[in-house]
Amino acid sequence: MPVSSLARPLVAGLGPHGERPASPELLRPSADMLERARERAFHVAxxxxxxxxxWAQRQIAGIKAGLEQAGAVVVDIVDCGYDAATQIAAIERLVQSKPDAVISIPVGSTAVAAAFRKLAVAGIKLVLLDNAPSGLLQETDYVSVISSDNFGLGQIAASLISPHIRQNGTVCVVAYNVDFFATAQREIAFGKWMRHERPDITLTQLKFDVPANAGGAVGPYLDANPDLDGMFVVWDEPAVASLPVFSGRSRIPVMTTVDLGSAIAEALLEGTIVKGVAAQRPFEQGEIAATAAIVGLTGNAVPPWIVLPGVAVTSGNVAEVYEHVGGAPSFYSADDTRG
Incomplete structure:
Protein backbone atom coordinates (compact mmCIF):
# COMPACT_ATOMS: atom_id res chain seq x y z
CA MET A 1 0.00 0.00 0.00
CA PRO A 2 1.15 3.61 -0.48
CA VAL A 3 3.03 5.18 2.40
CA SER A 4 0.92 7.54 4.50
CA SER A 5 2.21 10.83 3.09
CA LEU A 6 1.30 9.75 -0.44
CA ALA A 7 -2.43 9.38 0.13
CA ARG A 8 -4.20 10.68 -2.97
CA PRO A 9 -6.16 13.94 -2.51
CA LEU A 10 -9.01 15.05 -4.75
CA VAL A 11 -8.02 16.57 -8.09
CA ALA A 12 -8.54 20.34 -8.13
CA GLY A 13 -8.27 21.26 -11.81
CA LEU A 14 -10.00 20.69 -15.13
CA GLY A 15 -8.50 19.58 -18.44
CA PRO A 16 -7.40 21.67 -21.43
CA HIS A 17 -10.94 21.62 -22.84
CA GLY A 18 -12.63 21.83 -19.46
CA GLU A 19 -12.79 18.05 -19.05
CA ARG A 20 -13.50 16.62 -15.64
CA PRO A 21 -10.68 14.41 -14.33
CA ALA A 22 -10.80 10.66 -14.75
CA SER A 23 -8.99 8.36 -12.36
CA PRO A 24 -6.11 6.20 -13.65
CA GLU A 25 -7.92 3.26 -12.08
CA LEU A 26 -10.38 3.41 -15.00
CA LEU A 27 -7.63 2.15 -17.29
CA ARG A 28 -7.56 -1.56 -16.61
CA PRO A 29 -6.60 -3.42 -19.79
CA SER A 30 -8.21 -6.84 -19.95
CA ALA A 31 -6.25 -10.04 -20.50
CA ASP A 32 -7.71 -10.16 -24.02
CA MET A 33 -6.45 -6.63 -24.75
CA LEU A 34 -2.98 -7.49 -23.55
CA GLU A 35 -2.92 -10.72 -25.55
CA ARG A 36 -3.92 -8.87 -28.74
CA ALA A 37 -1.31 -6.21 -28.05
CA ARG A 38 1.43 -8.80 -27.59
CA GLU A 39 0.46 -10.47 -30.85
CA ARG A 40 0.86 -7.18 -32.72
CA ALA A 41 4.07 -6.07 -30.92
CA PHE A 42 3.30 -2.36 -31.21
CA HIS A 43 6.07 0.17 -31.90
CA VAL A 44 5.88 3.42 -29.90
CA ALA A 45 7.89 6.64 -30.14
CA TRP A 55 11.12 14.12 -14.38
CA ALA A 56 11.70 13.09 -18.00
CA GLN A 57 13.89 10.12 -17.11
CA ARG A 58 11.31 8.75 -14.68
CA GLN A 59 8.57 9.37 -17.26
CA ILE A 60 10.49 7.41 -19.89
CA ALA A 61 11.12 4.58 -17.43
CA GLY A 62 7.41 4.41 -16.63
CA ILE A 63 6.43 4.40 -20.29
CA LYS A 64 8.86 1.58 -21.03
CA ALA A 65 7.59 -0.44 -18.07
CA GLY A 66 3.97 0.00 -19.11
CA LEU A 67 4.65 -0.92 -22.72
CA GLU A 68 6.70 -3.95 -21.78
CA GLN A 69 3.71 -5.51 -20.03
CA ALA A 70 1.87 -5.39 -23.36
CA GLY A 71 4.76 -6.62 -25.50
CA ALA A 72 5.24 -3.19 -27.09
CA VAL A 73 8.63 -1.59 -27.67
CA VAL A 74 9.99 1.95 -27.76
CA VAL A 75 11.51 2.57 -31.18
CA ASP A 76 12.50 6.23 -30.79
CA ILE A 77 13.06 8.76 -28.00
CA VAL A 78 13.32 12.41 -29.06
CA ASP A 79 14.66 15.27 -26.94
CA CYS A 80 13.22 18.49 -28.37
CA GLY A 81 15.30 20.80 -26.18
CA TYR A 82 12.22 22.95 -25.47
CA ASP A 83 12.30 23.99 -29.14
CA ALA A 84 9.10 24.00 -31.21
CA ALA A 85 10.93 23.71 -34.55
CA THR A 86 12.79 20.62 -33.34
CA GLN A 87 9.54 19.04 -32.20
CA ILE A 88 7.78 19.82 -35.47
CA ALA A 89 10.63 18.22 -37.42
CA ALA A 90 10.52 15.14 -35.17
CA ILE A 91 6.76 14.71 -35.60
CA GLU A 92 7.00 15.09 -39.37
CA ARG A 93 9.75 12.46 -39.46
CA LEU A 94 7.59 10.08 -37.43
CA VAL A 95 4.69 10.63 -39.79
CA GLN A 96 6.94 9.10 -42.44
CA SER A 97 8.37 6.26 -40.31
CA LYS A 98 4.90 5.38 -38.99
CA PRO A 99 5.22 3.92 -35.49
CA ASP A 100 1.93 2.62 -34.14
CA ALA A 101 1.74 5.34 -31.50
CA VAL A 102 3.48 8.47 -30.25
CA ILE A 103 3.55 9.55 -26.60
CA SER A 104 4.49 13.21 -26.32
CA ILE A 105 4.47 16.37 -24.26
CA PRO A 106 3.97 19.27 -26.69
CA VAL A 107 6.46 22.12 -26.38
CA GLY A 108 3.66 24.68 -26.65
CA SER A 109 -0.04 24.94 -27.41
CA THR A 110 -0.14 26.70 -30.79
CA ALA A 111 3.18 26.45 -32.64
CA VAL A 112 3.21 22.64 -32.81
CA ALA A 113 -0.52 22.02 -33.30
CA ALA A 114 -0.50 21.53 -37.08
CA ALA A 115 2.35 19.01 -36.88
CA PHE A 116 0.64 16.93 -34.20
CA ARG A 117 -2.57 16.86 -36.22
CA LYS A 118 -0.69 15.04 -39.01
CA LEU A 119 -0.20 11.98 -36.78
CA ALA A 120 -3.88 11.06 -36.75
CA VAL A 121 -4.12 11.63 -40.51
CA ALA A 122 -1.27 9.14 -40.90
CA GLY A 123 -3.09 6.58 -38.71
CA ILE A 124 -0.73 6.99 -35.75
CA LYS A 125 -2.26 7.01 -32.27
CA LEU A 126 -1.22 9.99 -30.12
CA VAL A 127 -1.16 10.04 -26.33
CA LEU A 128 -0.44 13.47 -24.87
CA LEU A 129 1.22 14.37 -21.58
CA ASP A 130 -0.12 17.40 -19.66
CA ASN A 131 -1.10 19.52 -22.67
CA ALA A 132 -3.30 19.31 -25.78
CA PRO A 133 -2.17 21.57 -28.63
CA SER A 134 -4.71 24.19 -29.69
CA GLY A 135 -7.53 22.87 -31.84
CA LEU A 136 -6.79 19.16 -31.39
CA LEU A 137 -9.77 17.02 -30.39
CA GLN A 138 -9.86 13.84 -28.37
CA GLU A 139 -10.80 10.72 -30.36
CA THR A 140 -10.25 12.63 -33.64
CA ASP A 141 -6.65 13.75 -33.10
CA TYR A 142 -5.49 12.04 -29.92
CA VAL A 143 -6.34 9.20 -27.54
CA SER A 144 -6.11 11.03 -24.21
CA VAL A 145 -4.21 13.61 -22.18
CA ILE A 146 -2.42 12.00 -19.23
CA SER A 147 -1.65 14.69 -16.72
CA SER A 148 -0.64 15.72 -13.28
CA ASP A 149 -3.18 17.90 -11.51
CA ASN A 150 -1.32 21.09 -12.38
CA PHE A 151 -3.92 23.33 -10.76
CA GLY A 152 -3.55 21.29 -7.59
CA LEU A 153 0.24 21.55 -7.82
CA GLY A 154 0.00 25.34 -7.84
CA GLN A 155 -2.22 25.24 -4.77
CA ILE A 156 0.22 22.94 -2.97
CA ALA A 157 3.13 25.24 -3.76
CA ALA A 158 1.22 28.24 -2.41
CA SER A 159 0.26 26.47 0.81
CA LEU A 160 3.88 25.40 1.36
CA ILE A 161 5.38 28.87 0.96
CA SER A 162 2.70 30.74 2.91
CA PRO A 163 3.97 29.94 6.44
CA HIS A 164 7.38 31.39 5.51
CA ILE A 165 6.06 34.75 4.26
CA ARG A 166 5.67 37.65 6.67
CA GLN A 167 2.46 39.68 6.95
CA ASN A 168 2.13 42.04 3.97
CA GLY A 169 5.10 40.38 2.27
CA THR A 170 5.79 40.02 -1.44
CA VAL A 171 6.08 36.86 -3.52
CA CYS A 172 7.20 36.67 -7.15
CA VAL A 173 5.77 34.05 -9.51
CA VAL A 174 8.56 33.01 -11.91
CA ALA A 175 6.64 31.93 -15.01
CA TYR A 176 7.45 30.20 -18.30
CA ASN A 177 7.18 32.59 -21.25
CA VAL A 178 5.48 30.00 -23.48
CA ASP A 179 1.77 29.23 -23.99
CA PHE A 180 1.89 26.00 -22.05
CA PHE A 181 -1.26 24.73 -20.33
CA ALA A 182 0.43 22.89 -17.47
CA THR A 183 2.55 25.78 -16.18
CA ALA A 184 -0.25 28.30 -16.77
CA GLN A 185 -2.54 26.22 -14.56
CA ARG A 186 0.07 26.24 -11.78
CA GLU A 187 0.41 30.02 -11.96
CA ILE A 188 -3.35 30.57 -11.92
CA ALA A 189 -3.85 28.22 -8.96
CA PHE A 190 -0.97 29.74 -6.99
CA GLY A 191 -2.44 33.22 -7.41
CA LYS A 192 -5.98 32.11 -6.60
CA TRP A 193 -4.88 30.36 -3.40
CA MET A 194 -2.93 33.41 -2.27
CA ARG A 195 -5.78 35.82 -2.96
CA HIS A 196 -8.13 33.64 -0.94
CA GLU A 197 -5.88 32.51 1.92
CA ARG A 198 -3.25 35.28 2.11
CA PRO A 199 -4.72 38.47 0.63
CA ASP A 200 -2.10 40.47 2.53
CA ILE A 201 0.64 39.12 0.23
CA THR A 202 1.53 41.14 -2.87
CA LEU A 203 2.13 38.97 -5.94
CA THR A 204 4.45 39.99 -8.77
CA GLN A 205 5.52 38.10 -11.89
CA LEU A 206 8.76 37.46 -13.74
CA LYS A 207 9.11 35.41 -16.95
CA PHE A 208 11.94 33.33 -18.37
CA ASP A 209 12.35 31.87 -21.86
CA VAL A 210 14.90 29.06 -21.45
CA PRO A 211 14.80 26.97 -18.24
CA ALA A 212 18.58 26.58 -17.98
CA ASN A 213 19.00 30.37 -18.20
CA ALA A 214 16.31 31.31 -15.68
CA GLY A 215 18.96 32.66 -13.32
CA GLY A 216 19.68 35.36 -15.89
CA ALA A 217 16.19 36.73 -15.28
CA VAL A 218 16.02 36.02 -11.53
CA GLY A 219 19.36 37.66 -10.64
CA PRO A 220 18.53 41.16 -11.92
CA TYR A 221 15.06 40.88 -10.39
CA LEU A 222 16.54 40.16 -6.96
CA ASP A 223 18.94 43.07 -7.40
CA ALA A 224 16.01 45.40 -8.08
CA ASN A 225 13.83 43.93 -5.30
CA PRO A 226 16.09 43.28 -2.29
CA ASP A 227 13.12 43.08 0.11
CA LEU A 228 11.40 40.23 -1.77
CA ASP A 229 10.10 37.56 0.62
CA GLY A 230 9.52 34.58 -1.65
CA MET A 231 9.47 33.05 -5.12
CA PHE A 232 7.33 30.39 -6.73
CA VAL A 233 9.14 28.91 -9.75
CA VAL A 234 6.84 26.88 -12.00
CA TRP A 235 9.09 23.80 -12.13
CA ASP A 236 12.36 22.53 -10.74
CA GLU A 237 14.73 22.96 -13.70
CA PRO A 238 14.49 26.79 -13.76
CA ALA A 239 14.36 26.75 -9.96
CA VAL A 240 17.68 24.89 -9.76
CA ALA A 241 19.18 27.15 -12.45
CA SER A 242 18.21 30.15 -10.30
CA LEU A 243 19.65 28.95 -6.98
CA PRO A 244 23.24 30.20 -7.57
CA VAL A 245 22.07 33.83 -7.95
CA PHE A 246 20.65 33.76 -4.41
CA SER A 247 24.06 33.35 -2.78
CA GLY A 248 25.86 36.25 -1.14
CA ARG A 249 22.76 38.38 -0.62
CA SER A 250 22.06 40.06 2.69
CA ARG A 251 18.43 38.91 2.54
CA ILE A 252 17.49 35.68 0.78
CA PRO A 253 13.88 34.99 -0.23
CA VAL A 254 12.41 31.52 0.21
CA MET A 255 11.20 29.38 -2.68
CA THR A 256 8.72 26.69 -3.62
CA THR A 257 8.49 24.89 -6.94
CA VAL A 258 7.04 21.85 -8.75
CA ASP A 259 8.79 18.50 -9.47
CA LEU A 260 11.08 16.62 -7.13
CA GLY A 261 14.29 16.10 -9.07
CA SER A 262 17.47 15.20 -7.21
CA ALA A 263 18.95 18.72 -7.13
CA ILE A 264 15.81 20.37 -5.78
CA ALA A 265 15.36 17.53 -3.28
CA GLU A 266 18.85 18.24 -1.94
CA ALA A 267 18.08 21.96 -1.72
CA LEU A 268 14.84 21.22 0.12
CA LEU A 269 16.62 18.96 2.59
CA GLU A 270 19.24 21.68 3.17
CA GLY A 271 16.37 24.09 3.77
CA THR A 272 17.91 27.55 3.40
CA ILE A 273 16.06 28.64 0.26
CA VAL A 274 13.70 25.89 -0.84
CA LYS A 275 10.92 25.34 1.69
CA GLY A 276 8.57 23.05 -0.20
CA VAL A 277 7.94 21.22 -3.45
CA ALA A 278 4.72 20.17 -5.13
CA ALA A 279 5.78 16.79 -6.55
CA GLN A 280 4.42 15.10 -9.62
CA ARG A 281 4.38 11.31 -10.07
CA PRO A 282 6.33 10.92 -13.32
CA PHE A 283 6.90 7.18 -13.29
CA GLU A 284 3.21 6.50 -12.68
CA GLN A 285 2.24 9.06 -15.32
CA GLY A 286 4.47 7.25 -17.80
CA GLU A 287 2.94 3.88 -16.96
CA ILE A 288 -0.56 5.32 -17.41
CA ALA A 289 0.36 6.95 -20.74
CA ALA A 290 1.68 3.60 -21.98
CA THR A 291 -1.49 1.85 -20.86
CA ALA A 292 -3.65 4.48 -22.59
CA ALA A 293 -1.71 3.90 -25.80
CA ILE A 294 -2.25 0.14 -25.61
CA VAL A 295 -5.96 0.51 -24.82
CA GLY A 296 -6.37 2.91 -27.74
CA LEU A 297 -4.35 0.75 -30.14
CA THR A 298 -6.56 -2.26 -29.38
CA GLY A 299 -9.64 -0.27 -30.35
CA ASN A 300 -10.99 0.56 -26.92
CA ALA A 301 -12.22 3.87 -25.49
CA VAL A 302 -10.03 5.96 -23.20
CA PRO A 303 -11.21 8.87 -20.99
CA PRO A 304 -10.11 12.23 -22.46
CA TRP A 305 -8.24 13.51 -19.38
CA ILE A 306 -6.65 11.14 -16.88
CA VAL A 307 -5.12 12.78 -13.85
CA LEU A 308 -2.68 12.09 -11.02
CA PRO A 309 -2.80 14.30 -7.91
CA GLY A 310 0.38 15.94 -6.66
CA VAL A 311 2.20 15.41 -3.37
CA ALA A 312 3.17 18.10 -0.86
CA VAL A 313 6.86 17.71 0.02
CA THR A 314 8.76 19.30 2.90
CA SER A 315 12.14 18.62 4.46
CA GLY A 316 10.35 16.21 6.80
CA ASN A 317 9.14 13.80 4.11
CA VAL A 318 11.44 14.53 1.16
CA ALA A 319 13.39 11.27 1.38
CA GLU A 320 10.23 9.16 1.52
CA VAL A 321 8.54 10.98 -1.38
CA TYR A 322 11.69 11.10 -3.50
CA GLU A 323 11.95 7.32 -3.36
CA HIS A 324 8.41 7.11 -4.68
CA VAL A 325 8.32 9.75 -7.42
CA GLY A 326 11.88 10.20 -8.55
CA GLY A 327 14.32 7.83 -6.95
CA ALA A 328 15.27 4.19 -6.72
CA PRO A 329 14.03 2.18 -9.70
CA SER A 330 13.68 -0.81 -7.38
CA PHE A 331 10.61 0.89 -5.92
CA TYR A 332 8.82 0.09 -9.17
CA SER A 333 9.99 -3.51 -9.47
CA ALA A 334 7.68 -6.41 -10.09
CA ASP A 335 7.45 -7.30 -6.41
CA ASP A 336 6.24 -3.80 -5.49
CA THR A 337 3.18 -3.92 -3.23
CA ARG A 338 1.63 -0.54 -3.92
CA GLY A 339 -2.12 -0.42 -3.53
Missing part, protein backbone atom coordinates in the same frame (compact mmCIF):
# COMPACT_ATOMS: atom_id res chain seq x y z
CA UNK A 46 8.41 9.08 -27.25
CA UNK A 47 8.76 12.80 -28.05
CA UNK A 48 9.50 14.98 -25.00
CA UNK A 49 10.25 18.66 -24.42
CA UNK A 50 13.47 17.43 -22.79
CA UNK A 51 14.95 14.10 -21.78
CA UNK A 52 17.58 15.66 -19.52
CA UNK A 53 15.50 16.22 -16.39
CA UNK A 54 14.84 13.73 -13.60
Missing amino acids: IVLHTTASD
